[in-house]
Amino acid sequence: MSHAIQLIVGLANPGQEYTHTRHNAGAWLVENIARSERMTLRPDGKFHGLHCLARLNHQACHLLIPTTFINLSGQAVQACANYLKIPPQQILIVHDDIDLPAGTIKLKFDGGDGGHNGLKDIIRHLNTKKFYRLRIGVGRPGKGKDVVDYVLHPPSKSDRQQIDDAMIPALNALPLLLQGEINKAMQTLHTEPPSTTSE
Numbered sequence: 001m002s003h004a005i006q007l008i009v010g011l012a013n014p015g016q017e018y019t020h021t022r023h024n025a026g027a028w029l030v031e032n033i034a035r036s037e038r039m040t041l042r043p044d045g046k047f048h049g050l051h052c053l054a055r056l057n058h059q060a061c062h063l064l065i066p067t068t069f070i071n072l073s074g075q076a077v078q079a080c081a082n083y084l085k086i087p088p089q090q091i092l093i094v095h096d097d098i099d100l101p102a103g104t105i106k107l108k109f110d111g112g113d114g115g116h117n118g119l120k121d122i123i124r125h126l127n128t129k130k131f132y133r134l135r136i137g138v139g140r141p142g143k144g145k146d147v148v149d150y151v152l153h154p155p156s157k158s159d160r161q162q163i164d165d166a167m168i169p170a171l172n173a174l175p176l177l178l179q180g181e182i183n184k185a186m187q188t189l190h191t192e193p194p195s196t197t198s199e
Helices: 022-036 070-084 117-126 147-151 157-178 182-191
Strands: 007-010 042-044 049-056 059-066 091-097 105-109 132-137
Touching (some): 007 070, 022 049, 022 132, 022 157, 049 157, 059 157, 070 091, 091 117, 105 157, 132 157
Parallel strands (some): 007 059
Antiparallel strands (some): 042 049
């Protein structure tokens, strides 16, 4: 079962102080997409976020970065999906993941929230777990370190470089996602460097 992606959402906390923190990795990718297509994400009150309609490889796709705090992301996703009549199965949520090494990117459909408060709120608002997630590895905090504190701080210079490098295969996989070629997109993401792990 494959669905062409129509809405790509990059999770983030609003405000300048959070821009470079690990929790905003999802927004970094959506900003990259907009930049590569020379599109501008603009505030849209009805979507509780920054939005634009991009044309990627001649296919229309909505981009959204919620401007609610991460744990309220579902409000923005639900508002956008309802207004644009996009079913959950055609939504891709891009988010940071502490269970993956920095710079590893994985695509999955369905599943739990993995302790991510943004995903938790999206599942609650959409009333389903059946949507796509693009997990951007930001590395795990050291033993005994506070997870919340970790994701609300910028990654190290080398980790940020690995995350930025991982954006390239992610951007390359986008045309496949928009065509519903999900398995091919997974192969592209899971075999290209810098990803070194397999599931």
